Amino acid sequence: AxxxxxxxxxxxxxxxxxxxxxxxxxxxxxxxxxxxxxxxxxxxxxxxxxxxxxxxxxxxxxxxxxxxxxxxxxxxxxxxxxxxxxxxxxxxxxxxxxxxxxxxxxxxxxxxxxxxxxxxxxxxxxxxxxxxxxxxxxxxxxxxxxxxxxxxxxxxxxxxxxxxxxxxxxxxxxxxxxxxxxxxxxxxxxxxxxxxxxxxxxxxxxxxxxxxxxxxxxxxxxxxxxxxxxxxxxxxxxxxxxxxxxxxxxxxxxxxxARLNLGYTVLSKRKLIQLVTQGHVSGWDDPRMPTLCGVRRRGYTPSAMRDFCDRIGISKADNLVDMALLEHCLREDLNRSARRVMGVLNPVKLIIENYPEGAVEHIDFPYHPEDPAMGSRPVPFTRELYVERDDFQVEAPKKWYRLAPGAEVRLRHAYYVTCTGFDVDPITGEVATIRCIHDPATKGGWSTDGRKVRGTLHWVSAAHAIPAEVRLYDRLFTTETPADGKADFLTFLNPDSLKTVTGARLEPSLAQAAPGDIFQFERLGYFCKDRDSTPETPVFNRSVALKDSWAK
Ligand code: ATP
Ligand code: MG
Ligand code: MG
The missing domain is CATH 3.40.50.620 (HUPs)
Structure with a gap:
């Protein structure tokens, strides 16, 4: 810092x-x-x-x-x-x-x-x-x-x-x-x-x-x-x-x-107490709360908080600080310290038709691309995987580098696969499975023939993945200054500040995670294991997404 x-x-x-x-x-x-x-x-x-x-x-x-x-x-x-x-x-x-x-x-x-x-x-x-x-x-x-x-x-x-x-x-x-x-x-x-x-x-x-x-x-x-x-x-x-x-x-x-004022939230114990006692949040440490126990449960780190306080500085003039600055500090810290893992929030099955049934490869995944000292773990790869539903389109637009019929993509650290077709659920009309073939010569996720494969997808092995609940958060209030006195601050509560995803699938190494452990789920953001987790179903809070909107 x-x-x-x-x-x-x-x-x-x-x-x-x-x-x-x-x-x-x-x-x-x-x-x-x-x-x-x-x-x-x-x-x-x-x-x-x-x-x-x-x-x-x-x-x-x-x-x-x-x-x-x-x-x-x-x-x-x-x-x-x-x-x-x-x-x-x-x-x-x-x-x-x-x-x-x-x-x-x-x-x-x-x-x-x-x-x-x-x-x-x-x-x-x-x-x-x-x-x-x-x-x-x-x-x-x-x-x-x-x-x-x-x-x-x-x-x-x-x-x-x-x-x-x-x-x-x-x-x-x-x-x-x-x-x-x-x-x-x-x-x-x-x-x-x-x-x-x-x-x-x-x-x-x-x-x-x-x-x-x-x-x-x-x-x-x-x-x-x-x-x-x-x-x-x-x-x-x-x-x-x-x-x-x-x-x-x-x-x-x-x-x-000057006190700190933060956009889209309230920093006053009297108001925070109201959120708790009236049940607008689950408690003082609800991950949407600007309390220190809330941001801790959300996955914010002490060093990100200190860095934030250094950057906002001290002055005599009241001002409003953008939450994006705090998020920026958090990303900078977690980018250095968080282990990379794979989890699929909205899974759809991907079947590799030319991959042997029953076979399991254990691929060695480093926890951090720039820090070998963080070690690695084996990730099982099999014929049936889950990938992100959003990573597939039946009719892909231009510059779509992810899965689509006929398109070739890289499965992270594994193989190139080419989509050969898909099946639709006759009742829901949704894509039920995606079919593909892999190129065994691209083991590790690269080739020597100069082929351009731009999209890299995260995945988990269907048979090995652990089901999880994931909680995604948005701002607690819909307006930047809910406490400016123009109306009761509670009228500005964001009804969509919590989105619970129940069917997520995570790579099996995450079974060992302890509450409070923070990871980068590749391509999705940083996630912190919550204390609501049970042995059967871990719960992860998204601390912050990967994209940084903070203008330097
Ligand atoms: P609240 O209005 O949330 O109840 P407070 O000022 O009454 O806050 P105290 O427990 O008296 O709460 O605060 C302890 C110290 O923290 C005080 O010195 C106070 O000035 C400081 N403090 C409280 N809120 C802020 C803030 N938003 N920015 C900077 N300092 C603060
Ligand atoms: Mg006081
Ligand atoms: Mg007070």
């Missing part, structure tokens, strides 16, 4: 290292909220944070931003760790939970209260919203804003002790109700929620808000550069305000970058 270029974030770090701002230290973090599975957008953030730590000889923490107890589940915590590891990054012993800081966060809140920087507000949520004002109108002070530090402290401790029901009171920062930045109009720091937490159990009924927690967590971990997406730009003054008003161990720099 090309070395990542000097984007604006790396340029800032270079400059910090030059001036000695952090004494050469680089500490980043990836801070997911465990409320869903990670998606391709998160991969951008993971590659950025872990990538920068690696490049600058620093460290990256994995921190679960788990301060919102009602939405978080252990299942998500586990899947997130698996996905980060799968992408090829490790956090060693640097795994943290914001919930581990609850006691410290609480102490800092008391510090703010004692210094007159925070107050307990009894307004309802609706009243707080109404008092906040709008972009064009300043907010109004709450009638509870001028409570004394002693009264605030007493109330805050009783909030912690569980004396009040959910929503009865909140703790707010005392900043400026007239600030042009609405975020600074006395933001809520704590709310009461009598809810069980996945790690702290029932120890707390008082939970800190994201903006309050995030900056302090960064500071407690000694983060130097806190990289987040652009929507947090307006929150940066609050990030700095909190750290300026507590005895913080350090003051990390928040830097915003």
């Amino acid at each position: 090309p070395a990542p270029s000097r984007d604006f974030i790396r340029t800032i770090i270079d400059e910090d290292n030059r001036t000695g701002k952090w004494a050469g230290r680089v500490q980043t973090r990836f801070p997911p909220e465990p409320n869903g599975y990670l998606h391709i957008g998160h991969a951008k953030s993971i590659c950025l944070n872990f990538g920068i730590a690696k490049e600058f000889g620093g460290q990256c923490n994995l921190r679960f931003d788990d301060t919102n107890p009602s939405k978080e589940e252990v299942e998500y915590v586990e899947s997130i760790q698996e996905d980060v590891r799968w992408l090829g990054f490790s956090w060693d012993d640097r795994l943290f939970y914001a919930s581990d800081y609850f006691e410290k966060l609480y102490a800092f809140a008391e510090h703010l209260i004692e210094n007159g920087k925070a107050y307990v507000d009894d307004l309802t949520a609706e009243e707080i919203r109404a008092y906040r004002g709008t972009l064009t109108e300043p907010g109004k002070n709450s009638p509870y804003r001028d409570r004394s530090p002693a009264e605030n402290l007493d109330l805050f401790r009783r909030m912690r002790a569980g004396e009040f029901p959910d929503g009865a009171r909140v703790l707010r920062a005392k900043i400026d109700m007239a600030s042009p930045n609405v975020v600074l109009r006395d933001p809520t720091l704590y709310r009461i929620k009598h809810v069980h937490h996945h790690r702290t159990g029932d120890a707390w009924c008082l939970y800190p808000m994201y903006d309050y927690t995030h900056c302090i967590s960064d500071a407690l971990e000694g983060v130097t550069h806190s990289l987040c997406s652009l929507e947090f730009e307006n929150n940066r003054p609050l990030y700095d305000w909190v750290l300026d008003n507590i005895p913080a161990p350090c003051h990390p720099q928040q830097i915003e970058f």
Whole structure:
């Protein structure tokens, strides 16, 4: 992969290292909220944070931003760790939970209260919203804003002790109700929620808000550069305000970058959850999903994902990335790494009339034309084969180099065959068998007489082939920006995003494949064995077709 270029974030770090701002230290973090599975957008953030730590000889923490107890589940915590590891990054012993800081966060809140920087507000949520004002109108002070530090402290401790029901009171920062930045109009720091937490159990009924927690967590971990997406730009003054008003161990720099938007899909956990719970897909790891577990099941590789993240780069400007770029990265990787095998998706029988009945030749097939180290396997060749129905035409157009009556083609690594005729099923009207003769002098699939045979077909031996199910995928949505808000994104679901092919026939070596193994089925694309496979019927997902439409 090309070395990542000097984007604006790396340029800032270079400059910090030059001036000695952090004494050469680089500490980043990836801070997911465990409320869903990670998606391709998160991969951008993971590659950025872990990538920068690696490049600058620093460290990256994995921190679960788990301060919102009602939405978080252990299942998500586990899947997130698996996905980060799968992408090829490790956090060693640097795994943290914001919930581990609850006691410290609480102490800092008391510090703010004692210094007159925070107050307990009894307004309802609706009243707080109404008092906040709008972009064009300043907010109004709450009638509870001028409570004394002693009264605030007493109330805050009783909030912690569980004396009040959910929503009865909140703790707010005392900043400026007239600030042009609405975020600074006395933001809520704590709310009461009598809810069980996945790690702290029932120890707390008082939970800190994201903006309050995030900056302090960064500071407690000694983060130097806190990289987040652009929507947090307006929150940066609050990030700095909190750290300026507590005895913080350090003051990390928040830097915003543009999120990844990908065409024909959605990158938002909230929307992805809907696809799962409403049954539009089979689960979080449905191979059509843009989740990391989904693309992994589809056959996308970690190195293709990292290459993709390098190529899209980092900027301040929002843009929409074409899925074709990701597919291009995948093809480049699999072209190097995937073994070539033969499978026929839509089989029709080909009978070689001059080939001895009952005879079997085991032809040695290399797994990769350019990489002998990948080895080879024997592929049985017999009188009755299956070939692709699409590779035969009764009345062939001009420049048809595949099978047609009278035409000669090459069977991959085997023989030249010439089509002598075909039989039609009297009921369906479909071609039932194709007949041909082979030229025994062309063994291996070549001749010395200069004959031009342009078409090369893949095939499997009918008696040896294993039946398989193959799943072909198309885009999940019919429009490039399903989440642009013009209509419910679900109305743009592509009804034909999954096509299941049940009668495929694969070469027998594939009986040994394990779920997750990825192959190139010659001429058809890259396919990954799915965990739905049974011993009788393997299931393969098409990761990506062979043709590349990505314009370089
Ligand atoms: P979602 O909107 O999908 O729920 P989120 O931003 O709320 O995403 P978090 O779990 O908070 O999800 O994300 C962890 C980190 O990943 C954050 O730093 C966030 O900025 C980053 N991130 C999330 N989505 C993207 C994206 N599409 N592109 C780049 N970074 C992203
Ligand atoms: Mg978030
Ligand atoms: Mg979100």
